[in-house]
Amino acid sequence: MHKFDVVVIGAGAAGLFCAGIAGQRGLKVLVIDHSEKVAEKIRISGGGRANFTNKDVTPANFLSDNPHFCRSALSRYTPKDFTALMTRHGISFHEKHKGQLFCDRSAEDLITMLLAECATGNVTRWQPCSVKNIAFSASGAGSYTIDSSHGQINTPQIVVATGGLSIPKIGATDFGYRLAQQFGLRMVAPRPALVPLTFDNEAWAPYAHLSGLALPVQIEVGAKKTKTAFLEDLLFTHRGLSGPAVLQISSYWIEGTPIRLNLAPEVDLPPALARAKATSRKLIANELAQLVPSRLADAWAGQDPAWQKPIGDATDKALAQLAEKLARWELTPNGSEGYKKAEVTAGGVDTRDVSSQTMESKQPGLYFIGEVVDVTGWLGGYNFQWAWASGFACGQALSLSSPSPYAPN
Structure with a gap:
C-alpha cells in the first residue's frame, strides 16, 4: 500500500x-x-x-x-x-x-x-x-x-x-x-466549446469554394439579454466556419439556433454603396471588393442577378438588400466539428x-x-x-x- x-x-x-x-x-x-x-x-x-x-x-x-x-x-x-x-x-x-x-x-x-x-x-x-x-x-x-x-x-x-x-x-x-x-x-x-461550426453540405455548397478566406467580422448569437457578440476574424472552411470569431461564439451557440454575421463591421455599407453608385461604372462585385475580400465580393454578387451589373445601373432597393445581407447574414449551423477539434x-x-x-x-x-x-x-x-x-x-x-x-x- x-x-x-x-x-x-x-x-x-x-x-x-x-x-x-x-x-x-x-x-x-x-x-x-x-x-x-x-x-x-x-x-x-x-x-x-x-x-x-x-x-x-x-x-x-x-x-x-x-x-x-x-x-x-x-x-x-x-x-x-x-x-x-x-x-x-x-x-x-x-x-x-x-x-x-x-x-x-x-x-x-x-x-x-x-x-x-x-x-x-x-x-x-x-x-x-x-x-x-x-x-x-x-x-x-x-x-x-x-x-x-x-x-x-x-x-x-x-x-x-x-x-x-x-x-x-x-x-x-x-x-x-x-x-x-x-x-x-x-x-x-x-x-464541445471553442470549436468550428459546420453546415449541411447542400446549404454550404455556394460558400465551400471560399475555404481559406479570412476576414474580420462581428458575430453574434441570442437576442436581448442573452445576446453575445464578438469582433474577431472569421475563416471559411470546406465544411463551414472557423477562426477566432466562430470559436468564441461556439461556446454560446445553442444547437438549432442561428448565428448572425456582419461581414463588413468597419464599413457603413448603405452610404458606401450609394456613393459608389453616384460615381462609378464598375460592376457591383468590383466596387464591393473595395470593402470586403474580392473572393467574397464575387460570391455575394453572384447570388442575385440584380447584383450582377454595373453599380450605376443597380436599383436602390437592390443595393439596400445587398448591404442588409452583408451586414446581417443569418445562418444556422447543423453542428460542430466535435470534440476532436474543440479546444x-x-x-x-x-x-x-x-x-x-x-x-x-x-x-x-x-x-x-x-x-x-x-x-x-x-x-x-x-x-x-x-x-x-x-x-x-x-x-x-x-x-x-x-x-x-x-x-x-
Whole structure:
C-alpha cells in the first residue's frame, strides 16, 4: 500500500500546478496520469508557444451555469502572479493580440517550469498509470483507496484535474465526470466549446469554394439579454466556419439556433454603396471588393442577378438588400466539428457541489480543478488562467487544511 497526503489525477496544466504548490507546502503528493506524455495540451497550444494566460482576465471572460463561481479563485491568483513565476524561471514571453500572452521560445519551457516546481516539493509522478477503482471510507486518516496499475494507494485527499472530452487523440476521457457521478455530484452536460461550426453540405455548397478566406467580422448569437457578440476574424472552411470569431461564439451557440454575421463591421455599407453608385461604372462585385475580400465580393454578387451589373445601373432597393445581407447574414449551423477539434469542453462538474474557495466538492476530500469543472473561458489564454487559479486555490487549501500523517518530520 502506497501512502500519500494527496493524489492528483491528471498531469496537465491544473494538476501539475496544484501538485507543485501542495508539495512545496510540505505535503507528500502523488501525480498520476494514464498518458505517457505530460501536459500534452500545453505542448500543442498556441502553435507550440502556449497562449498561457491573458493579461486582461476578468470573470466576464468565462461562462458557467454559475458565472460568479470563478471570481474567488481568479482574484487570488492573477495573470501577474503567473508571469512573475515565469520570470523567476527565466522564461520570456510576449503579448500577441488582445492581451494574449505567449512564450517567446516554446511551450516546452512552460512544461519544464511546472515540472521544476513539482521537483522543488515532495511530488512523485507515475506515468502512465491507470486508475481501476476508487473507494471511500469515512473512518481513518486515509479515506480513499485507489486501485491503480502501479498498486494500491491510500490517501485522505484526491484532486481531479483530468480535463474534459476535448481532443481525444491526446488522451482526453470522461474519467473526471464518471468519478464525480460515482460520489453523487451533479453535472452540467458537457459539450464541445471553442470549436468550428459546420453546415449541411447542400446549404454550404455556394460558400465551400471560399475555404481559406479570412476576414474580420462581428458575430453574434441570442437576442436581448442573452445576446453575445464578438469582433474577431472569421475563416471559411470546406465544411463551414472557423477562426477566432466562430470559436468564441461556439461556446454560446445553442444547437438549432442561428448565428448572425456582419461581414463588413468597419464599413457603413448603405452610404458606401450609394456613393459608389453616384460615381462609378464598375460592376457591383468590383466596387464591393473595395470593402470586403474580392473572393467574397464575387460570391455575394453572384447570388442575385440584380447584383450582377454595373453599380450605376443597380436599383436602390437592390443595393439596400445587398448591404442588409452583408451586414446581417443569418445562418444556422447543423453542428460542430466535435470534440476532436474543440479546444475545450464546456459544462462539467456542477459548481453548486464545489467550494469556490477551496475547490473541494461536497464529497469530503475530493477536489475538482481546471477544465473538468463547469467553468469555460474565452479563446485567448483564459482557460489556462483558470487552470492556474483553480489549481492555486486547491493547492493552498490542501496545504492548510490537511495535517499530514505522512509528511516527513
